[in-house]
Amino acid sequence: MGRVALTRVTKRFGEVTAVSDITLEVEDQEFLVLLGPSGCGKSTVLRLIAGLESPTDGSIEIGDRVVNGVEPKERDVAMVFQSYALYPQMTARRNIEFPLKNQRTPKLERARRVEEVAETLELTEVLDRRPAQMSGGQRQRVALARAIVRRPEAFLMDEPLSNLDAKLRTQTRTELIELQRRLATTVVYVTHDQVEGMTMGHRVAVMENGVIQQVGAPTEIYDHPANLFVAGFIGNPPMNVLTGLPTSEDGRLAIETPGGGIPLTAPQQDAVRRSGATQVAVGVRPEHIRLDEDGPLRASVAVIEALGYENHVVCRLEDGQQVIVRLRAEVAAPREGDKVHLGAEPRRLHLFDATTGARIGT
């Protein structure tokens, strides 16, 4: 039904390749987040699904039909824009009604559906106002209402929360999730905000340079990033990454970094050997680093960022590289200037081939 599938889709604008050979399937009733930095091609993917752009290559399916060449209005998808794209001269009611009017829905039916949607989204009071007379949150909900009222097979949302202030954004985020569960429709949601990505989607597709880097459940992406880009993009503060040479001592392999040698477990050693990587990037999430007398890394504490519920200890290795350690507030933090040793459980380490960025091992 509300399935959306892209098969080997490429989109080029002249010389620029915005989307490169993407294959992606969004299941019916799934909430899929397209996550990536600006300019990574995620919005183009959305516009390709909507029919606002035509793919240079590949096929796009919505429901069970191929929609290449089908006009946007006949694709049965609705879109919510970052700018909301409300028609400035129309009241909220006429904005919401507009798609129905164009479908020649009978007047009574139209009124009924507008009222219904307005009630769901608590817009009844502002129905006769124009966008300029509404708050940002109300505008956002009108844009949503205009999409919902059509009862489309799939919703396409392009950063719909990024024009709201921080507090309202968090609140609306939750409401959107609830709404999606209630309406049980397919949503493709584009954002550059990893928090939205992690919290809203059943699955997240991380994009960079027009290519999908990894698709998976939020936890999977967090715990097993497929490559250095995903590892660095997801997580705040970001994952610490130290690059070094694999060196063998007594048959045991360690990664020699500027802060000291990092020991690996036996399976990890095997994986590194098999990968044939000449340089290895070792990633550790800040919450997995410990201050440890016996730790292999020597560092000094540069800054302590106290957030109340936790502390971020920003350390510097000898060569100036930065390592962030996340400590629960109850744990005693060192003082700025202290010399410390850092360590981590080997199973918490993420290994990547520093040249290709690909993950080593599982």
Next chain:
Amino acid sequence: MSAEHGTGTVATALGTLAPGFRDFLVGAGIVVVAGTVLLVLSRRASPTHRRQAALVGRYLLLVVLAVIVLFPLYITVVDSLLQPDQVVAKPPILFPTHPQWSSYATAWTQGHLGRYLLNSFVVTGVIVVGELVTSIAAAYAFAFLRFPFRKTLFVVFLATMMVPVEVTFLTNLNTVVSLGWYNTYFGLTIPFLATGFGAFLVRQAFLGLPGDLRDAAELDGANHWQFLREVALPVARPAVAALGIFSFFSAFGQYLWPLIVTKDDRLRTVTIGLKFLANSQLNNFNVIFAGTVLAALPLFILLVVFEKQLVRGLTAGAVKG
């Protein structure tokens, strides 16, 4: 003023002026000097005094300039309300103590001003509506549609702005005559039913439409007509209004073309009618003035009502998009 007065001083120059006007000039001079002195002095005085003095100075300047700008119009209205012999009285009468309105009746009936005005309104109305329609149509194509030679054709539209009426009127007169449109409303209006300027102005307004709005309308299933009527035009309304007013002003004020393409009172517009009135009522100056007032009135009403839009419109091309 003349060569013999080569060594003449300001005093002798003033001497050639009529006493009343001399007094006015001297008075205005004093006011201006006083205003300027106040403005200059105000910079040395204490803050409160300074502000008051500057204020007075500014008002004095504004009033004097307003009087100078407005005077020709004022005296036109005054003279139109005087008896013919009062108009030529020396010294001149600057205020009508017993206004009489018969001059307006004369201008309206004998001077055919009613007919001229009606013609002007018909001609102007047709031109304004026509220009708006053609401009919006062309602008829509240029802004929202893809077609071969789009750029070339747009340059062609711009190029029309480079050809003034004064260059084309001769051939156009022949064309209009051979089409049988001489001395008809067709001849008066059809050459002006489209302008490159109008298409340009509306196109710019259309291009200012956010891209998201276009996408949204497309997804919402609007066809071209619905999109134009419900989305594009409302957004471009200031520019369209400005174009309408601008077009009204220039059509109503046309002179050369109506002069050569009409030959009798049934078709003459008020600008031409006024010239004929001035020639035919040589001794009834009050009637000429009354006719002038009548001819100017529509644009004045328009100016007062639509001043904001007009300012925006005239500056749309000049200063902002």
Next chain:
Amino acid sequence: MSVTAPPEHLDAHGRAESPPERPPARARSRAARSPRRRRTLEVLLAYGLLLPSLLVFAVFVFYPLVRQIYLSFFLTPPFPGEPKHYAGLSQIQQVLTSHDFLNSLWVTVLFVLYTVPAGLVLGLLLAVLAHQQLRGIRFFRTVFSSTVATSVAVASVIFFTLLNPQIGLFSYWFGRTGQLSVLDDPRLALLAVSVVTVWQNLGLAFIVMSAGLQAVPDDLLEASRVDGAGPWTRLRHVILPMLSPTLFFAIVVGSILSLEAFGQIDILTSGGPLQHTNVLVYAIYDQVFNQNNQGRAAVMTVALFLITLVFTLIQIRLLERRVTYER
């Protein structure tokens, strides 16, 4: 039915609709055929929308322009029906070097010089004075823009009467009652016509300047005030530089208006006295309607066109730049 016009360089002509891999038969035919038909319809619609304008332009702008250029190579006898004679460049040369043409050209240049700078300065003066928060300033703004509402004919008739040597108020004030009319005085006629023109265009100049002033950001003015700049310094070093595009625009538009001035000449002086106000446009009109010499008129018309062309090209440049880049 696409309502989206992509930026020029992104134009993805039809290629995008290449058939996808093994789609169902029905979907395939839709994907292959319908976009092409849609594009054809779009192109047809576009030409349909442009057609009315193009027709008007073809008949009333471009055809006459070409014909004027063509005619300028022919001697046209003053009686209708007689054949034209091809004269090559000789007529053009003869007209361009004739005393009458050079006189008209000179008068036109003088007229532009009399009207444009004066209009500019006065318009700026009024705009600067009206550009402040004072009680009742709206009234003054309306007064200053009021002459926009006077057409050339209205302004000319008003001044024609005011300058009448027998009864004109201005003639009386200037002590010239019963003497030669200003409009018949070779030394003063062009000046008088210029004054009328400046007055009639004052409203337009005021409005354009006011809009330009409004575009000067307030914080810039405040900053200069904080920096201790007096009114004069502010005008010279802050306002005028910010205003220079507007000034430039006003000069160009004002020049075009003055180059094309006809009504005031026709009503006030008919090109006299002794051709002292015989600007180019009036000379063309005179050639056609009084001298019956279309060939000569054509040469002068082409000359006028070339002069106007230069100014208009500058104007379009300005328009395009300002209107497009300010977003």
